[in-house]
Amino acid sequence: MTEKRSPCTVGVAMSGGVDSTVAAAILLEQGFSVHGFFMQLPLPGLDEQIRKVQRVADDLGIPLHLVEMEEEFRKRVIAYFTDSYCQGRTPNPCVVCNQEIKFDLLTEAILAQGMDKTATGHYAGIYQVNGINGTALLQRGKDPKKDQSYFLCRLSSQQLEHTLFPLADHCKKDIFLRAQDFGFTQFGGDESQDVCFLANQNLATFLSEQGLKSMRGEIATEDGKVLGSHEGIWKYTVGQRRGLGIPDATPWYVIKLDAKSNRVIIGKNDELFQRELLLSDVQWQLELPIPWQGKVQLRSRHQAAEAEVSPVENGNWRVRFKESQRAVTPGQFAVLYQEDMVVASGVIVS
Incomplete structure (x- = not known):
């Protein structure tokens, strides 16, 4: 007699927003056993946010786990954010949070609860090089206006191996319709804020409160x-x-x-344009021919542009674009794409 195998159990990072809610609902629809996980971060209105997520979990009929992350978030994300501004750099806290909090510490907590996989409501995909057991690479999501692969650029193949992105093949406009199909009518087209811990606070005020x-x-x-x-x-x-x-x-x-x-x-405006920049802390996901040629994206809303990337002294890398790029910003991440796959990323130095 063949033993009946239990369904794969997935822990979904939930915020109470439409994306993570629909991601969890899609996984349930596909037959997964789903648990919700909510990160307790040092954010305004945390208690109300917990109540909101709990209502969503109750409507989905799934258990909700609260994971305390306040201290680690302050040390790894907020400290990085404020230190960058002190050094005259413009940080990208979402990239660091994804790498060190959501897909590191939270994933550890999810797997420790016996989950087989983790999932989020990001608009990105995963491509397996050389088949199912090959290197896992991050891939752009289907919706070019919502693609979030830039914010996930520092995730390693190991982090992606046990991750699911249920919204990879969906467009944002369709997610609100899916939410209604699943019985959720409270989402009115609202978008989440990029820097969650700022809420509606002025950046200068926030940094002053952090001691700057x-x-x-x-x-x-x-x-x-x-x-x-x-x-x-x-x-x-x-x-x-x-x-x-x-x-x-x-x-x-x-x-x-x-x-x-x-x-x-x-x-003046013409002084904002340049064809070359320097990267530090470049992380390659694959062994590729060097110098490498492909498209490089300089910020979340930047149109990736053709460039050549080659090593220079002190472990840094030079990016030379075919056409000049505007407002290259130290502290931001440059993401290297081969077709629609993320093959490397680095921090803009100059």
């Missing part, structure tokens, strides 16, 4: 001409136009943040 002090410095051009003053370079980012307070016939933009001299360097 105002430090008066100069606003100057690349050739050293001082045109104004600022109260802290962490209040600015490359490409910024508003808030400079320097009138002219054509707009001024932030083109560089010099942490050593506490200077905000400004210039």
Whole structure:
């Protein structure tokens, strides 16, 4: 007599939003045994958020597990966020959170509860190189407007091996319809905020609360001409136009943040364009011919552009684009795509 095998058990990272809710519902529809997992983070309105997620879990008929992550989130994400601004860099906390919190610590907690797989409501896919047992690579989601592979770029093949993305082949507009089909009518087309811990708070106010002090410095051009003053370079980012307070016939933009001299360097729009940049901490997912050629994406809403990537001194890598790119921002991640697959990523240095 053949023993009946129990269904695969999946732990779904749930926020109470439409994406994770529909992801869990799709897995239930497909016959998986589903548990919900909610990360308790140092966010405004946490108690109400827990009640919201619990209502969703109850409607789905699945158990909900609360996982305390407040201290680790402060150490790994918020500290990185504030330190980056101190150094004149513009961070991407979602990339770091996905790598170190959601797909690391939370995944450990989910697997420790006896789950076979983990799942999230991200719009991305997984491609197995050389068949089912090959290297797992992150793949762009079907919806080009919602694709979140950029934010997941630092996930390793090992992290992807036990991960499911139920929304990989779905478009965002269809997810709201699916939610209604599943009986959820509370989602009115709202989108989640990129930096969850900011909520509706002003960035400068948040950073001040984290201990960053105002430090008066100069606003100057690349050739050293001082045109104004600022109260802290962490209040600015490359490409910024508003808030400079320097009138002219054509707009001024932030083109560089010099942490050593506490200077905000400004210039005209054409000074924001460059064809080369330097990357540090490059993580390759595959062994590929070097120099590598493909498309490189510089931020979440940047159109990936053709470039060549080659090694230079000190373990860094040079990216040389075919066409100049605007507002290259130190601290952000550059993601390398071969067709629609993520093959590497690195941190923009300069």
